Amino acid sequence: MRLCIVGGALQGMEATFLGKKADFETVVLDRKPTAPALSFCDEPHVLNPLENPDEARKVFESCDAVIPACEELDLLKSLDSMLSGSSVEFLFDLESYGVSCSKKRSNEVMSSVGVPLPQPWPECGFPVIVKPSSQSGSVGVSVAFDQEDVERGLDTVRTLGDEPVIQEFVHGRSMSVEVIGNGDTARSFVTTEVMLDHNYDCKMVRCFPDLLSPEEDKFFGKIGVDVAEAIGLKALMDVEAIDTPKGLRVLEIDARIPSQTPAAILTGTGINLLEELVASRTDRETGRTNSGRSGIYWHMYQKDGVLRTNGEKEFGHVRNPRMERGLFGSDDSITDYESGSKDWHGTFMVSADTPEKAEARRESVIKKIIETCQVDTYIDGTPDVI
DSSP: OEEEEEOOSHHHHHHHHHHHHTTOEEEEEESSTTOGGGGTSSEEEEOOTTTOHHHHHHHHHTSSEEEEOOOOHHHHHHHHHHHTTOSSEEOOOHHHHHHHTOHHHHHHHHHHTTOOOOOBTTTTOSSEEEEESSOOTTTTOEEESSHHHHHHHHHHHHHTTOOEEEEEOOOSEEEEEEEEEOSSOEEEEEEEEEEEOTTSOEEEEEEOTTSSOHHHHHHHHHHHHHHHHHHTOOSEEEEEEEEETTEEEEEEEEOSOOSSHHHHHHHHHSOOHHHHHHHHHTTOOOOOOOOOOEEEEEEEEEETTEEEEOOHHHHTTOOSOEEEESGGGOSEEEEOOOTTOSSEEEEEEEEESSHHHHHHHHHHHHHHHHHHTTOSEEEOOOOSOO
8 A cells, every 4th residue: 555645744744653554655745845754754755736736646646545634725625626536545525624624513513413512602601712613723722711811712713814612611531532434334433532731732642441431432432423424424533522520522523634643542452543544445344453452642852951741733843753663662652862862852652451551651761761861850731721
């Protein structure tokens, strides 16, 4: 399998990592020569398909499948048009993505199939979350404790040229489940827990077998399937929810290849979601089964004698990374660390038979980093409001 990945940033690194772990030949296109996935794929191309469609088409035609690892709508539409009717599989669903990238539209779909959502404002009272409808991640998101905070949040959303969504602030663990659909039916995979840094950005993902009760886990998987089938999903999607004292409350869906959670799932269970996605398009089975092990995936950054856990946005500044097995005692890593370096980024993955053993392995990796790199201070930041 020769796979072309369009975009070499965070999602591109995820897709390249998964592709190489599946023994695919990985080809990465990005308009920026500094895009990090270009340094560890099998065949890099500094190329903008919007500006050089003929060159891009030549690359696509040399591959078995193309997956976008980007969110620029103009580029996604161009790729969809370019590959329509082609023998090259396009591992993306533009129509479903259009629903998922609008929180207003996706909330309407989820409400129609009975998905539990945070209550809308003002019925819910304070505190609330003010967020833009069409941005990804934590961009433009703020917590409001009074009307003045709401107005500031609305100003931020207006600055982004977006529509606001104001909902009940729900607290609890942040959970995710991935779903693959074929346009008619869908299959949900493994629940993961997403841990946030002080900027509300994902710093770590836990893939443990018992994160939710069996009943809650089954219900969460059903939510993913119901939403995927309601939008006719023909690709990969993730569903993000908060495990509140009153039960799960779904925050959003994203019909694109996620970053971070698939690698955590691979580490913990042996299931490669990119491999599963390719198999779903070629009407075959991978034969992979859940190993039932526990996996942890997390980001770290060292500078000026300080070692920090950090979110994916900071990890996006990694320079010429490589994949390496066994670094500091981890199973896998993506990093620009070199022996003796004092300014570097790394993503580490460990697995074990139980959650407790996986946590112990993570602590061992961090201890080894501190000893080897002569770290003065270790900081593990968390959000101000949980």
